[in-house]
Amino acid sequence: VLLAVAAAAAREIVAGRNWRNLKVLLPLAILACANGAFHIEAHLQGTSDISRRLGMAAAIVLISLIGGRIIPSFTRNWLVRENPGRLPAPSDRFDTASIAISAIALGAWTFVPDNSISGMLMAVAAICQAWRLSRWAGERTLRDPLVLILHLAYAFVPLGFAFVSASIFFPAAVPVAAGLHTLGTGAVGAMTLAVMTRATLGHTGRELKAGRGTSFIFVAVLLAGALRILAAFVSSGAVIDMAGAAWMAAFAGFLLIHGAALTTPKAR
Template sequence: MPPIPRYRAPASQNLLAVFLSAGFRPFFLSAALWAAVGLPLSVAYLEAAAELPTRFPPSIWHAHEMAFGFGGAVVAGFLLTAIPNWTGRMPLQGAPLAGLVALWLLGRVAVLVSRSEPALVAAALDLAFPAVFIFVVAREIATGRNWRNLPMVAALALLFIGNLLTHLEAMDLAATGAIGAHIGVATLVMLVALIGGRITPSFTRNWLAKTSPAEDQPAPFDALDRFALAATLVALVAWVALPDTRSTGVLQIVAGAALFLRLMRWRGVRARAEPLLFVLHLGYGWVALGLLLMGGNELLSVTDSTAPLHALTAGAIGTMTLAVMTRATRGHTGRALVADRGTVAIYVAITLAAILRIAAPFTGDYYFVALAVAAGMWSLAYGLFALLYFGMLTGPRLQGEG
């Protein structure tokens, strides 16, 4: 394994230079701000309470901006921070990083105001960021000869394809918006299953070794883990290719059960004393629950499909994103890996958002109230992250070198 690069944040107190010293800084902040603002806009657009100057119909714009806008920024922030550890190469910094962030922002604006410009122009501007980012990641992995993480390039390619398919519908070329959105969500969920499955037991093992060395450690990666990941991949592919079928429902239940068994072997209950660690288990648990609910709903038809779907999006993606962003930000800026009260409030807010969004279809006449409160809790969670972590993301690292 290559050595972790030892790089300093800029010695000067130039805030812009510090902000552009690592990918997680601008991308995590951008993702949080867009999540806090974009979701209420989506809900207002979906419920005809607001009109947006976009070519995208409400449901597709909502899915597009959550999966490819918000999700794209989160994935970029994570990978640009993780890849130097994988390859031993210096991270993307300065002007190149600023250019990448600018492309992401340009895409958000282009899609939002796409009604006032040619559809092809909006698509080109929006797809520029994922296209360039795929090149950046592929170059780093190839140059560092870190072939183990080459599947990350495939995941980024799938996000690009899903994004492209939504634009084809906006251009009235094909009715591919829904499948494009499904590809985006499925890819993000699979990344949570893969990456969350790496870091959650690893961090738990390290924490237990320090705090309770006599306790049982998380089970090592074995055949059950391989089966759970394979079953998850098959279930997600089936959901994209053959939605609304009983066979897909069965596959989702098998995958959800396997992920739940996998999670139970990671000693998450023992980690409940540290919210910064326990929230990783909670986020992973939402993946298992989401697949179980989707499969159960397919077989029993107890509610509309949005409730189980939001267990995977608001629950798994929303929670795991905040779990990774808070932990990575604290660790890479020299803060203690301990959740303060504000961080705990972030976790509580995103959990309430997911629960309320899933429960909304069951609330009858109070559906719109539940939906609005769920959106408010989501915005509160990500708004609190932007507010409470702003100083960490824009200021120099504490405790010496990174």
């Protein structure tokens, strides 16, 4: 399935001559390879640690690439219209360097997760990604949940890098699971829901506005991420259950609120 997605993306890129999006194909291909490697590694080794980290790394690189394009763009559009003032910084060499450093750090973590060099690279990536996010003027979007959620979801990326780094240098204080769940439940989960919601509204002709129901599912997915991170520290089954309940509420809520838009004619 992932290879089919990559092939479909490649076809659209070539057909539209949108060559700058070719870079998206590499993490998609790596994600597909990680999926296959998962089964091979589990069969041969009885574990799937490397392939799971590789898959996570590919997903975070995708978020860095695509999020780094759409978040400043959507933020700029909203601010120009609704809250003139400081705008997101345009993409420059710092953004390119941040993505490159993050990819290198994730690669090192994938194959040598306990190495101090991996920890240092993750720490540098955390700083770069945090500074990158701060340049996008997210604090000026508090009045629009549909834009704000993109910034909050992306915030899990530098936080995840920081937790991974801390778990390498201070394993007694910061469990490995903290970084994994910050990147997975937090960054991947929240960003997926945020983009799904915005794309559903935009591509079905609905108004780009978050109602109470949509705001609720955004809060739910952020709560799920926060609780799952907390559970890594407190080892509480109850906290894990609450995180799972919040996660289900977020995605089931999306289906209930926006499912009809995906199965009915486009609004005019």
